[in-house]
Amino acid sequence: MDELRRFARELLLKKEVAAVIGYEQVGEARTRPVVITDPDECRRLVLNEYCLNNLVVYLNRARIKALARSKEGIRKLAVVAKPCDIRSIVALIQENQIRRENLMILSMNCHGVVRDFGCEFNGDNLAAKCISCNTQSSTYADKSFGEVREIPKFTGKLEYDLSEIEQLPPSKRMEFFREQFDKCIKCYACRAVCPLCYCQRCITDKTIPRWIESSSHSRGNFAWNIVRALHLSGRCTGCGECERACPMDIPLSLLNRKMAMKSKELFGYESGKSTDNPTLVGSYDQKDSDELFM
Amino acid sequence: MKIGVFICHCGENISRTVDCPRVAETCEKIPGVEFSIDYKYMCSDPGQKLIKDAVEIHKLDAIVVGSCSPNMHERTFRSAAVAAGINPFLVEIANLREHCSWVHEDVESATQKAIELVRMAVEKVKRDKPLSKIKVPVTKRVLVIGGGIAGIQAALDVANAGYDVVLVEKEPSIGGHMSQLSETFPTLDCSQCILTPRMVEVNQHPRIKLLTYSEVEKIEGFIGNFKATIRKKARHINEDICSGCGQCVSKCPIKKKAFSSFEEGLAYRPAVYIPFPQAVPNIPVIDESVCTYYRNGKCGMCVKACDRQAIDFDQKDTMMVADVGAVIVATGYKLYSIGKQPLGSKYKGYGEYGYGKYKDVIDGLQFERIASASGPTSGEIKRPSDGKEPKKIVFIQCVGSRDPAKGISYCSKICCMYTAKQAMLFRHKVHDGEAYVFYMDIRAGGKMYEEFVRRAIEEDHVNYIRGRVSRIYEENGKYIVKGEDTIAGVPVNIDADMVVLASAMIPHDNAPGLAQKVGIPYDKYGFYNESHPKLKPVESTTAGVFLAGACNAPRDIPESVAMASAAASKAIILFSSDSLEREPVVARVNEDLCAGCFYCRKVCPFGAVEVRDIKDMNGVVYKEVAYINQGVCQGCGTCTATCLSKSIELAGFNNEEIFAEIAAL
Incomplete structure (x- = not known):
């Protein structure tokens, strides 16, 4: 120090x-x-x-x-x-x-x-x-x-386990996320702490036209949280600040982690690993799976 | 704003499933619509007049046409609008044919959908802004890729019209496959005799810059303004000094290490070689892979032999950039590999014919070399194995072609003709020889083609057997060809001295790679796609890139030449004015909102996105934003979709317009 x-x-x-x-x-x-x-x-x-x-x-x-x-x-x-x-x-x-x-x-x-x-x-x-x-x-x-010391072994219990949520049938998963997102008060603290949410004007604030429903009821909450997850997919580095900043204790990083897992699984890409790697969005490799083309 | 709605019946194409009068009637009630009418053929002269008159009478400001795809008649209706004094971009097309009547059966619901489609178009046209065309300059120079007969013809035509040409050929000499052929059907004139004058003309033409032993590395830009990067491979011979005397070639001690690809592997060539005597340019190449100097730094016989010091072992590949306005792709074909299935190939090969195993089982191009006066046997028909004159030759057609089981469904088109020619040449040269041809059908569609095949059968007594060959094996110095005569319904065994396989034409292995560099689509085989199979046969789908010859599909010489001239004339048409008019549908960045992440730059297929610095009052850059070059942008909208903060708008398809369309649903 x-x-x-x-x-x-x-x-x-x-x-x-x-x-x-x-x-x-x-x-x-x-x-x-x-x-x-x-x-x-x-x-x-x-x-x-x-x-x-x-x-x-x-x-x-x-x-x-x-x-x-x-x-x-x-x-x-x-x-x-x-x-x-x-x-x-x-x-x-x-x-x-x-x-x-x-x-x-x-x-x-x-x-x-x-x-x-x-x-x-x-x-x-x-x-x-x-x-x-x-x-x-x-x-x-x-x-x-500072010196390198061992990280203590985790002995606590995680409130939400991603692998368990993945196992749920779609309707149950929907129910889970609806319940979670219903808590959202649209304070956008998650956006403010995220190093990668740096747009001068977020798409949710765009009013002419208003693409993203911004009210804080179910529809608007879903819109915001899904847009956030999609805009961060292949980009989120998993610092977890969004979740820590959320005053309503929404497990925001679940979706981000899922997207990060998919990026790694499908393209072998991990965000923030090296400046030598081309970004996942905006790069194309002939070896990329054709199945992802629609 | 006063909007006119015009609903087309398209004969019965639309009106069969859409109640057009009802659509017109309903749409008249949409707020903003001043006038609405339906008509049998809106694209016809009376139809267009109807639009013009309505604009005048009802003082219309914008037009919605419910018709076929905008791909077909958008231009027609926009022109009609311009004639009536309306900006062409205040015209919207509701696609009632491809998007509605053709894909639905129920009249009631199709009519409802048609109304919805028109309603969307009306909402969009209300927000459309008048746009004017963009002018971009044209570089009046053509890049021709491939120096076979198609490339040669295209280059000569463009050059003779008075424009510069850069002709790139990957081999050391131009001439392509045609230079390897003996005689050509259906006239039996000598291939080289008709080709080499053209080759010389290319070399001497003041407007043609010939780059042999060179390959296109990448092409950037867009119609009228391409930038091509070309790699000139190291020949290890100084082209400016070399006189082409050939002393180095004759002194090279490496005699039997490398097969000549010009002779299709039937002869050796030295490490320093000129592919064939009439090569253009007549400058040798050193093959690093076999040259002793590159193995141990010794030898240098060629250096001693050259009295002009033209040998340059240290020569490196060089890159050069050519600005061109159009590209003609004429990369030709290669032959299907008949032997065992090559590793990683989608083609199965014909192991059962023993190609590669039996020296006297050869392919069509190899027979051309054997029959050619300049070939390894000086035109005498001799077997590759022992040099003896074969008395009985079996020709097998459709090896690869028309055989989906082996990976190719198409007909290679030229094999019926060249097999007839080869059998004929054999009979002319070996008077007591017997020629057999196994065929599936004889496809001799072309001027004098059918007569030519009949001549082979009737005058030269070539034996045509309709049927396939199942197997070829060696027995007592003969090749037993086991086939079937499907007309007589009997099995046929022929003890041949030699077998010639008419193997399929396929694209070069790197055809997809080149297509990606040039930015043109290709089919599942690797043949380059034309823009329209009937009406745009020499245009690729990329504006300013044209196709000629067998890179597009199997073609014979006259077709390749015709295509080449057509492609050349397309390029010349492009150069007929000093600037091109471009659609103003281009993207624009809102610099205040742009966060400068440059994802747009990464995804832009045309390299249209540039970096623009935003400076503070001290002149210090505090922000970088994207800037879209209006001349380069093709309006594809990829950047618009990628932009996370939606700071890019595509003119003619901006956020408000699209949103209004969706909201109208």
């Missing part, structure tokens, strides 16, 4: 970066994102199991981008990112949203995070995405901090 603070301070002092986006502690078991431009403020930075947010979402925010822009041109932005968050960076680079040369990626060697703020970090409270994680450190980052 001290090493990170020192390193970040140096970056700002030497004006190598315009700002450092990281985490600061707020209370016992909670952190929040912080954007630091003053070198002395770097002492606020922390790295621990409570660094839940995917800070990559900020890299594409107009106001953050403006920080890096001056008359002289573009300066770098430093971002603290868990190895799984770095996949979002890769996906954003593939989609021309950010440039690697404008970034300083400060990665943490990760041994898992808690499922929510306030929880004690142990096997019971491990975040779902950490259960089968196999990228505890990143080779894509500019520098990594």
Whole structure:
């Protein structure tokens, strides 16, 4: 942690970066994102199991981008990112949203995070995405901090099991999702935290004509959640921020995970794995299955 | 806005299942519709006059025609609209034929559907905006791919019309299969004698840039403005210096390592070779795979033999780019491989005929080489195995062709004729020889063709046996051909000295690969598709790309030549004006909303999407957005569908128009 603070301070002092986006502690078991431009403020930075947010979402925010822009041109932005968050960076680079040369990626060697703020970090409270994680450190980052430790073995119980839901007959599955989506209040928190939902104007906000029903009753809720799943298929890197941000506890990542599984199964594609891979949407390989043509 | 609705009966095509007067009557009540009428043939002159008069009398602003597919008569009705003073893009077609009457039986429900279709078109036309045509410049140069007789003819025709031609041939010489043939049916004139003057003309023509031993790597762009990247393969001979004296060829010590593909494997060629004496250009090629220099860096006999220092072992492939306005594809064919089924091939092969196993079981092209005066036997009919003169030859037709069990359903078209010719040549050269032909039917449709076959049978006494051959095997130095005479109903065994198999014409192995580079569709065999089987036989479905010869389907020489001239004239028509008028149905990006993900750029098949920088007041780029080149865009709508934030609109099919159509349902 001290090493990170020192390193970040140096970056700002030497004006190598315009700002450092990281985490600061707020209370016992909670952190929040912080954007630091003053070198002395770097002492606020922390790295621990409570660094839940995917800070990559900020890299594409107009106001953050403006920080890096001056008359002289573009300066770098430093971002603290868990190895799984770095996949979002890769996906954003593939989609021309950010440039690697404008970034300083400060990665943490990760041994898992808690499922929510306030929880004690142990096997019971491990975040779902950490259960089968196999990228505890990143080779894509500019520098990594902290030691590599083992992720605790998951001892809790998942609220929703994707494989169980897949087994349900279509009508039951429909019922399940209808029940879940009925809770949606259209706050679009899921959209706000998603690093890949970066459109200037979301299609749901398009009013002339209004393609997507936007009321928060069943029809509109379905429309929104299905559009979200489809727009993220082959793109979602599985950071799980949507689900964590949802105030109504809708298991949003179920559909995203299903789409990711399908992308891998049908095309061997995993989003955010490498900038060398062409994106799934917009690339064609002669070996692609003909069965998918309609 | 005042809208006129015109419902066409299409004779009985529509009115048989759609109550046209009722459609017209009902549609008159749609808000915005000022006038509605039905008529027997809206596309006819009186029909069009009806539209024009109605526009004038009722002061119409837009037109909806309920008729056949817009593919057929959209142009007709748009022209009628223009004549009446209406913008052609304020005309909508409701497809009441293909989308309704032809696919339904019940009059009541078909009529209801027709009304709905017209209602949709009315809602769309209300939101349509007048559009005007886009003009794009034309590069008046043609790329011809393939230097066989079709490519040669096309190149000469275009060049003689006064336009530049780039002719690309993958082999070291132009001439194609025709240069390999002995005599040609039905006149028995020498193939090379009629071909080589054309080859020389190509080489000498000031407007033709000949690129042999070259292949097309990729083609970008669109009609009038293609950009072709061509790989010029390393010949290892400096073409500018080489005089074609052939000293290197005669001094090359590698004599028996590589078969000559020009001689169809019946003769060897050195490592440095000119494919045949009349090759154009008359410049050798070094075959790296057998040349000693490339194996161990030694030898260099050719270097010593060349008094012009034209040998260049270090020569590399070079890339060049040609801007062209049209492309003529004339890549020709190859012969079906008759032997065992090659690995990964969809064709089964004819293991039972022993091709590849028995040296004297050969294919049609090999017989051409044997019969050719320039061939390995100097035109004397000799067996490849022992060089003896065969006294009895069996010709088998339809090997591969018309045999779905082996993978090909089509007729190769030329085999009946060339088999008759080959049997005839054999009889002319070996007076005491016997020729047998196994055939399924004789297909001699063509000028002087039937007479030619009759001549083979009646004057040259070729024995025609109707039936198939089941097996060929060797016994006491003879090839026993076991067949059946289906007319006499008896089995036939012939002890032949040689067997010639008329194998099917198939596209080259890389035909689909080239099609993908050029952007043209092909059929299940790999033959390139014409745009319309009757009315557009030399156009591909890609505008500005034309087809000539056997790359499209089996063709004989006169057909290939005719196609080539037709393709050339299509290109010349294209060049008759300085700019092309294009439909204004193109995509436009809303730069404020574009997130710059460039998925549109990845999916655009025409390379129309460019990157545009949006700068802040200091001139620093803060955003990149997509920009669609209006001249390149073909209006396919792929980008529009892909755009996640719906920031792209396709003119003539914008979001509001489409939404209104759907909402009207």
